[in-house]
Amino acid sequence: MTIEDFAKKINWLGHDGFRIDTEKTIYFDPFKIEGGPKADLIFITHDHFDHCSPEDVEKIQDSQTVIVTEKASAKKLSGDVRVLQPGESLSVDDIKIQAVHSYNTDKDFHPKSNNWLGFIVEIEGITAYHAGDTDFIPEMKDLEVDIAFLPVSGTYVMTAEQAVQAALAINPKLAIPMHYGAIVGDEQDAITFKRALEGKVEVLVLKKQ
Numbered sequence: 001m002t003i004e005d006f007a008k009k010i011n012w013l014g015h016d017g018f019r020i021d022t023e024k025t026i027y028f029d030p031f032k033i034e035g036g037p038k039a040d041l042i043f044i045t046h047d048h049f050d051h052c053s054p055e056d057v058e059k060i061q062d063s064q065t066v067i068v069t070e071k072a073s074a075k076k077l078s079g080d081v082r083v084l085q086p087g088e089s090l091s092v093d094d095i096k097i098q099a100v101h102s103y104n105t106d107k108d109f110h111p112k113s114n115n116w117l118g119f120i121v122e123i124e125g126i127t128a129y130h131a132g133d134t135d136f137i138p139e140m141k142d143l144e145v146d147i148a149f150l151p152v153s154g155t156y157v158m159t160a161e162q163a164v165q166a167a168l169a170i171n172p173k174l175a176i177p178m179h180y181g182a183i184v185g186d187e188q189d190a191i192t193f194k195r196a197l198e199g200k201v202e203v204l205v206l207k208k209q
């Protein structure tokens with residue numbers, strides 16, 4: 001599948017929430033969602049309320065749903081919940097999942113020692129990286145991914161300017177800004193991110209679904 005075709009399957013649900021409609025229905029950090037197609041897989045990066053929301057998970061979870069998350073979030077959720085630490089990987093059917101570090105470097109909201117997560121998910125030959133709530137961390141330089149979902153709001157995560165540096169280090173085929181328009185940050189952060197990367201990294205600013 002081309003990146004372009006894959007990108008058409010990505011729906012931004014606001015904040016860090018996404019639904020990817022491939023053969024499998026995949027969600028990341030569903031928060032304040034209306035509902036939607038039942039999830040085959042739900043990824044939850046950490047247990048802050050705007051990422052691990054049991055009431056939102058309930059709207060899309062059924063008996064077949066697999067949730068992949070870290071241990072603090074797992075305590076708040078039920079069903080088929082798989083716990084990963086950074087560096088660990090897992091396959092669910094034909095989807096390859098790698099858990100990676102996600103943490104702050106100059107603030108204390110997301111300590112590295114919590115082992116909260118970003119995810120690299122390989123779906124239908126495309127690797128998509130959801131960074132979680134993170135700053136620009138050294139581990140990003142070693143990532144090889146096609147699509148990168150990166151936070152841009154500042155305050156709890158990296159700013160748009162820092163996210164530009166992260167995108168340049170990761171050098172994905174496509175970067176998608178997130179973590180704005182809900183708790184902190186607004187579309188201007190996404191636009192700042194896109195403009196600064198013009199001619200360097202392709203950026204797609206999604207409309208909230």
Ligand SMILES: [Zn+2]
Binds near residue numbers: 048110133156
């Ligand atoms: Zn957080």
